[in-house]
Amino acid sequence: MTNKPKDWVFTDPRLREMKQDYAAYTEEDFKVWKILFERQIVNLPKAASIAYLEGIKEVNFTADKIADFEDVNRRLAASTGWAIQVVPGLIDDDLFFGLMNNKRFCSSTWLRKMEQLDYLEEPDMFHDAFAHMPMLTNQPYVDFLENLSGLALKHIENKWAIEVLSRIYWFTIEFGLIRENGELRIYGAGILSSAGETKYSLSDEPAHYEYNVRRIMNTPYWKDKFQDKYFIIESYEQLYKSLPEIEAVLEEMVAEEAK
Ligand SMILES: [Fe+2]
Numbered sequence: 001m002t003n004k005p006k007d008w009v010f011t012d013p014r015l016r017e018m019k020q021d022y023a024a025y026t027e028e029d030f031k032v033w034k035i036l037f038e039r040q041i042v043n044l045p046k047a048a049s050i051a052y053l054e055g056i057k058e059v060n061f062t063a064d065k066i067a068d069f070e071d072v073n074r075r076l077a078a079s080t081g082w083a084i085q086v087v088p089g090l091i092d093d094d095l096f097f098g099l100m101n102n103k104r105f106c107s108s109t110w111l112r113k114m115e116q117l118d119y120l121e122e123p124d125m126f127h128d129a130f131a132h133m134p135m136l137t138n139q140p141y142v143d144f145l146e147n148l149s150g151l152a153l154k155h156i157e158n159k160w161a162i163e164v165l166s167r168i169y170w171f172t173i174e175f176g177l178i179r180e181n182g183e184l185r186i187y188g189a190g191i192l193s194s195a196g197e198t199k200y201s202l203s204d205e206p207a208h209y210e211y212n213v214r215r216i217m218n219t220p221y222w223k224d225k226f227q228d229k230y231f232i233i234e235s236y237e238q239l240y241k242s243l244p245e246i247e248a249v250l251e252e253m254v255a256e257e258a259k
Contacts, residue, residue: 009098018086020069020109029111030066036117036126036193037063043198049178049187051141051236055134067129069107079137089122094156100149105136118196131189132173140236141187145173147243151250160257161250164217168246171216172239177201177208177232184208184232197226206230211238213245217253 009015041063044053058079059072069084076082085104087095099106107128112120120127135141148168155161174190184202191197200206207229209215216231233239 032111033066034063047198049185051138052134055137058137059133080142082136097149097152127193131193140240144239161254170221171231177230213242214249
């Protein structure tokens with residue numbers, strides 16, 4: 001993997017050219033987007049990270065218009081240089097990390113139905129767009145994502161290494177909290193697309209720990225219920241600067257597992 005050129009992913013036969021078919025969205029889709037958007041946006045001024053609140057303005061999301069990826073891509077190009085890559089849903093780990101290592105964030109284009117407003121088995125585009133895309137305007141955040149993915153690619157053949165790195169992804173990109181002006185705020189997309197977990201994650205119910213690379217890498221997670229613990233960063237620079245430590249702990253854990 002390390003001998004391949006960085007942009008190998010774009011010539012991979014598994015990566016199909018897919019586009020968002022905006023004209024295909026139905027009236028129900030627009031209604032679902034609007035309900036989810038309006039229900040969650042009111043919670044965010046007091047709950048979301050400043051980076052997210054600035055980012056959602058920068059990508060220009062509104063309740064009345066399902067996110068249009070062409071427009072998002074134009075705005076991201078002028079911001080951090082990232083872009084959205086439409087994918088059919090869950091894709092192989094090497095493609096997922098290979099795309100992010102090339103500044104492409106994967107997104108689905110389908111929206112949940114009215115009867116699935118609160119529970120989904122697989123992330124839909126409301127999660128991928130509303131919760132993830134605003135953060136792609138933050139430079140240290142995307143630099144972290146790009147380089148974390150590069151690290152994953154180096155170890156892509158090793159299931160244990162990917163599991164351990166997924167824990168970092170999970171407790172930061174999906175379920176991370178940040179301290180801003182002395183207050184807890186959310187930047188994790190898994191929380192930002194859930195009204196229930198937004199309230200819960202900031203309450204006294206779950207445990208809150210300071211960001212700790214070694215601890216996170218030794219912490220398994222679950223996908224089907226609220227987390228019982230969250231990790232708090234002090235800044236997005238802190239994430240980026242923790243990459244050498246992530247690499248060092250990873251190498252240690254991989255060596256230990258191989259014994
Ligand atoms: Fe996600």
